[in-house]
Structure formats: structure tokens, C-alpha cells
Amino acid sequence: MNEPIRPEAEAKAQKERQKENMPLPWDSGEAVAPAPDTARRLPGEEQDAGVMQEIKVRVHRQLLERLNLSNIDALDKAQVVEEIRKVVHDLLAREATPLNYDEREDLVTQILDEIFGLGPIEPLLQDPTISDILVNTHRRVFIERNGRLEKTDVRFKDDRHLLQIIDRIVSAVGRRIDDSSPMVDARLADGSRVNAIIPPLALDGPHLSIRKFKKDVLSAPDLLRTQTLTPAMLELCQGIVKSRLNVLISGGTGAGKTTLLNMLSESIPAYERIVTIEDSAELQLRQPHVVRLETRTANVEGAGEVSQRHLLINALRMRPDRIIMGEVRGAEAVDMLQAMNTGHDGSLTTLHANNARDALARLETMISMAGLNLPEKGMRQQIASAINVLIQVERLSDGQRKIATISEITGMEGDIITMQDVFVYEREGVDEGGNVIGRFRATGIRPRFTDRMLAYGIKLPVSLFSNIDA
Numbered sequence: 371m372n373e374p375i376r377p378e379a380e381a382k383a384q385k386e387r388q389k390e391n392m393p394l395p396w397d398s399g400e401a402v403a404p405a406p407d408t409a410r411r412l413p414g415e416e417q418d419a420g421v422m423q424e425i426k427v428r429v430h431r432q433l434l435e436r437l438n439l440s441n442i443d444a445l446d447k448a449q450v451v452e453e454i455r456k457v458v459h460d461l462l463a464r465e466a467t468p469l470n471y472d473e474r475e476d477l478v479t480q481i482l483d484e485i486f487g488l489g490p491i492e493p494l495l496q497d498p499t500i501s502d503i504l505v506n507t508h509r510r511v512f513i514e515r516n517g518r519l520e521k522t523d524v525r526f527k528d529d530r531h532l533l534q535i536i537d538r539i540v541s542a543v544g545r546r547i548d549d550s551s552p553m554v555d556a557r558l559a560d561g562s563r564v565n566a567i568i569p570p571l572a573l574d575g576p577h578l579s580i581r582k583f584k585k586d587v588l589s590a591p592d593l594l595r596t597q598t599l600t601p602a603m604l605e606l607c608q609g610i611v612k613s614r615l616n617v618l619i620s621g622g623t624g625a626g627k628t629t630l631l632n633m634l635s636e637s638i639p640a641y642e643r644i645v646t647i648e649d650s651a652e653l654q655l656r657q658p659h660v661v662r663l664e665t666r667t668a669n670v671e672g673a674g675e676v677s678q679r680h681l682l683i684n685a686l687r688m689r690p691d692r693i694i695m696g697e698v699r700g701a702e703a704v705d706m707l708q709a710m711n712t713g714h715d716g717s718l719t720t721l722h723a724n725n726a727r728d729a730l731a732r733l734e735t736m737i738s739m740a741g742l743n744l745p746e747k748g749m750r751q752q753i754a755s756a757i758n759v760l761i762q763v764e765r766l767s768d769g770q771r772k773i774a775t776i777s778e779i780t781g782m783e784g785d786i787i788t789m790q791d792v793f794v795y796e797r798e799g800v801d802e803g804g805n806v807i808g809r810f811r812a813t814g815i816r817p818r819f820t821d822r823m824l825a826y827g828i829k830l831p832v833s834l835f836s837n838i839d840a
Contacts, residue, residue, distance in 0.1 A: 423527060429461045429481060451482060458482070489535050490524045491580075495562070501582055502624070507575035508532045514624075517769015529575045536566045536578055545667060555650060555667075560585070563650045581624075587632050587654045598626065599773045600810045602834050603793050606776065610759050611637035613826040614692075614716030615819055620729035621763035626771040627720040628652050628696065630763055634718060638692060642716075645685040647678055648696030661688060678702040682709070695719040703736035710756035726762045726777050730787055747785050754779055754787045758819055764795070766806040773810075778817040792817050792835065812836055 458478045483492035494503050494513060502514035508526035512519050526532040540547050540556045547554045553567040561583035568576040588596075590604055599607070610617060611634050619634075621627045635655050638644060645661045646653050653662075663685065668675040678695065679702035685693055686709060697720050698706055710717050721736075723729035730753060737749045744752075757779050764774040776793040792815055797808040816835045823830065 425462075425465055425477060427527065429458060429465070429477065432461050451486065454485065455482065488539070489531065490526055491535070494522070494524065495558075495580070495582065498585075501584075503578075503580040503582065505532065505576075505578035505580075507577065517765065517771070532576045532578065533568065536568070536576060539564055540566065557650050558583070561651060563652065583652065584629075588629050590633055590636065593630075593633055596771070598630075598771050600793075602812065603773060603776060603810065605830065606792065606834065607634060607761070608637045609823050609828045609830055610819070611635075611716070611718075612639075613819070613823045613828055615758040615822065616710045616715055616756055617718045617759045617761065618729060618733075618757050619718070619720040619761045619763060620723040620726065620732075621720075621774075622722065622724065622765060625763040625765040627763055629771075630761065630773070631694070631696075631718060631720055635694065638716075642691035643689060644692050644694060645688055645690040646694045646696065647681045647685060649678065650696075653694065653696060655694075661685075661690075679705055682706060686714070690714060691716070693717045697721060698733075698736065700736055701740040703733055704740040704742065704752075707733075707737070707752050707756040711752070723762075726760050726775055726789065729760060729762070730789075750785065750787050751782060754782050760789065766797075767800075768805045770806060772808070778819060780818060790815050790817070 455478055458481050459474065462474050462477060479493075480490070483489055488495060491503055491505065491511065494500055494511075499515050500513045501517075504512040504514070504519075505526075506512065508529050508531060511522045511524040513522055514520075526535070536547060539558065540554050542559070543556045545554050545556050547566055547568060549570070552569070552571045553565070556564045556566070558564060558580070563581040563583070565579045566576065590608075593599055594601065594604060617634065619627050619630055632654055635644075635653070635657075638655075638657060640657050641659075642657070643659045643661070644655060644657055645663065646655065647663045647665075649665050651662060651664050663681045665678055665681060666674065666676040677700075678698075679700070682693070682695065682702050682705045686705075691714075693706070693709055693714050694717065695702070695706055699721065706717070706719060721729060721732055723732050730750075733753050734746070734749050737744065737752070760775075760777045760779060762774040762777070763771065765771050772795045773793070774795050775791050777789045777791050780788045780790055782788065791813050793810060793812055795808055795810050797806060799807050801807055812835050814835060816832070820830060
């Protein structure tokens, strides 16, 4: 007969077994059976993409089964990442399919991106040379680099995978996307602007567009280096802002309106109180006294919406020295023009338009959205008296951004708003590489607002406006 096991011996044996297989802080305790040994591949031989995707999904599922989510929040993120990396390496070592070192590291990175980032597009978000990420269903991902679109090899597993990433983005900012609300604007934690649209509005599958947030704002020297404008034009723009002239920046999508707005704001004195109003916060002002306001969409019940117009009306009660509106696109145009006309001079805003004259026509359309039934002449008088300078920004076919015109609004002649160009960019052709050739030129007209600049102690040389290359 076997002797009974004493309690002390049993406790010691159990302790030894626990020591040999100590679970991690988030380990559920479930063991994963090791995979059988298989023949190794030849050096340099790589696995098929489909096989790698299957391994990734399988290991990811096993990892989630072992995670104890209640303990993760209590640990430092760097520690969590490092420990999860070890677990993933362990799970990959148990896989039946042989993997080389590079494949293992690539899979570990992808799985970590699925847990802590935005899956396949996380490396694109970390690339500082990429300005836009465009996901056209799960099959195709494009990027914009240096102003030109490029197709990438990035793929999502399927539409469901892409929808999970989209839902992760929008839920983080308290918004939702589903059949009843199939399109949404949101932003990432770093400020990148996001738009998503899904079926039934998108026929082929979910689409995701990300305009990346630049951590380092392009300054005046950067715009000079990229030849977006000339030193003479920069000197004029800085004088315009310092002398508290009202500025409207117009241009197409991706033309650089917000970038130029950020650059112009650098000339605002530090002692002034600035209120910014945006749909999605992008402006990066460096002044010490800035109040940032952002719109809010309606909730699930369709209530709680706060529009730019509501914020603008509220901003007038906040004692602003200047109001900067990220983009005017609707009835708030009326309130913006009235603010410019009633003591809040030096304000800046942007809108979408193909050229300077179209920008004024769009403003008229926006005023009519307010339902005030103003006559055309009355609307144009409001515009002509409120806006002093109109800057048109263009994105050329080769990706370059240029200030196409700097124009002064001079008043009214009959029912027509009159303006005169001070600087223009003239296209001359395209070289063999597809790059646009052109030059900046001063028109020779000395703007009327130079008298106002003199009152603010800003004296520009007469030669600045000479009819020569700027």
C-alpha cells in the first residue's frame, strides 16, 4: 500500500509546479499546446502572404484568450507592450509553420499594432513623410507623399476588419458609425482629421480618409524653402496681420489653407486674446492667450449639436481681440462678417473656392443660407466692408502649393465687389519631369491698406510692389 502524501509535501510540490510555469500578470492560466516540429525552410525563402495572415489571426486570437484586461490598465504601457511582445514570441514559437526572424518580428509588430494602434495602417501613421492615408475598402490603401498619390501594399483582412478599426477611431471621440449614421467626421488622439463612410452610402465597402496632423507646424522659413511664396510676399502678409486687416484665405482641398493660416497667426502679438473656432481642431497657435473651441455633432437621439454659428455667437461674449475660424462653410458666414464689421478686426478665416472671385460668390451663397432675405447688393456691401485681403492658395498638378494671388478688396462699383491683385503666380508650362514651371510677380499696384499699415508703424518699401518678379 502506498504511503499517504503528507500535506507539507503536497504544498511544496504544488509550489514547484507553479514556479516552473509562472503565469504573466494578465495570463488567464490557459496553456497553449506546442505545435509539432516541421521541416525548416531554405534560407531566404518567405511565407505566402495568405499563410502569414492566417498565422497572425490565429496568434492574435490566442493572445486575446490569455489577456487579463482588468490588470492591463494598472500597468505601465511600456511594460505591457514589452511583456505582450514576449508572449507573442512564445506563441509564434509554438506555430507549426516555420518562420524566419524577419517574419517573426513583422508579425509581432502587426499584432501589437492591432492591439494598441490602428492595425495595418499604424506604420503609415508613424511615417512623417506621409500627409494623407486613403483607404478604399479593405483591398486598396493609398497615401499622399510630397503632394502625390502612391499605392501601397497595405491590406486589411476583410471589410469587417476595416470596420473594427473605423469603429475604434470614432468611438474614442464619442461618435458612432452604423447603418443609421453611415458617415462620420472624427479625429485621432494626435489631432489627425478622419472621415469614414460605410455601406449603404459607400457601394464597394467602407472607406476611410485620414489627413495627418503635422506635429511640426510649417513656419515662414519652411514656406519660403518650398517656394510657396517669396520674401516680399511674406513681408506683406506679416504686415497685413500686424495691422489687423481682416483676411480670407481660399483654395481647394489640400491646397494648404490651414498651413498658411497657422503661418499668418505667428504674426499676431502675444498680448492679444485669440478665440479659434473649428469643426475639427487643427490650428496650432503658439500665443499664450488662446481659447480653442470645437463643434459637436448630435448624439444618438439627434440632440446636443453645437454648430460653428453657435460657437461664434458665444465667442463674441468672450472678449476676443481676434477671432480665427478654421473654415466658414454655412450660415455662420453672416455672423463672421458682422463680427469683422463691429470691432473684431484682424480676424482670419478660410473657405473652399477655385479662385478669388469664386470665393466672394461662395460667401454670398453662405449668407443666403442664414435666411435673412438680404438683397444681393446688401450682401456684397457686407462682404466688401468686412474683408480687406483675399489670399488664394493653389495646389498644382505636381503637388506644389503656391499662393496664387494676394488681392485687396477695394469696395463696390455699382453692384460689383471690386478688388485688385497685388501679387500673382503665373504658370509658364511643365518640364519633362511633370513639374510645373512658373514665377511670382508683383502687379505694380500699391494697395490702399498700406496707409493703415503706416498707422500701425509698418512701413513697406515702394520697391516691394514694383512690377517685377517678386
